[in-house]
């Protein structure tokens with residue numbers, strides 16, 4: 478899909494390829510630091526290799542779709558990822574129906590290219606992939622502190638449906654000890 482923005486900039490939204498993987502690893506590193514609110518730093522070699530292997534294997538998995546946005550001059554400026562999540566119906570009335578959802582993850586658009594509609598275009602591709610798997614529900618998580626993600630997802634039709642709670646094991650030990 479070719480998307481034109483600002484009447485001049487053209488972006489191609491396409492399925493990721495093996496050659497994209499090194500740049501996509503950089504995007505994942507930037508995303509992790511962005512979510513953690515930490516300054517840029519370089520990935521350790523082992524970490525980079527692990528991410529390269531994970532992304533490479535995603536590319537050939539029929540249940541996963543990694544999509545990128547590329548400028549006219551061949552620069553990657555964004556990515557998004559969706560995988561098919563299957564869960565069996567557990568309620569009596571649903572019989573043996575298999576429920577499928579599309580889990581969205583690893584969303585990144587380079588700062589200079591934000592608010593141009595690039596992620597919306599990536600999402601269109603991810604949605605088409607989900608629908609080709611008969612998926613009608615998309616799910617994602619974002620940090621409560623990530624205001625730009627909250628604003629974007631709201632604009633794109635997502636509504637918060639739950640709260641994800643996390644705790645260090647030490648804090649849980651402490652809480653349980655107090656209750657003994």
Ligand SMILES: CC(C)(COP(=O)(O)OP(=O)(O)OC[C@H]1O[C@@H](n2cnc3c(N)ncnc32)[C@H](O)[C@@H]1OP(=O)(O)O)[C@@H](O)C(=O)NCCC(=O)NCCS
Nearest residue numbers: 584585586591592593594595596597619625626628629632
């Ligand atoms: C979130 C992110 C992917 C959005 O990408 P994008 O290409 O700028 O999104 P779009 O241009 O398609 O914007 C979609 C809608 O969200 C709105 N939007 C995007 N960023 C916004 C912001 N910071 N504040 C308010 N609204 C925003 C846009 O205005 C647009 O709505 P509109 O067309 O009605 O104006 C991008 O900001 C990003 O990469 N952020 C850092 C990584 C991140 O937080 N990822 C999500 C983790 S879950």
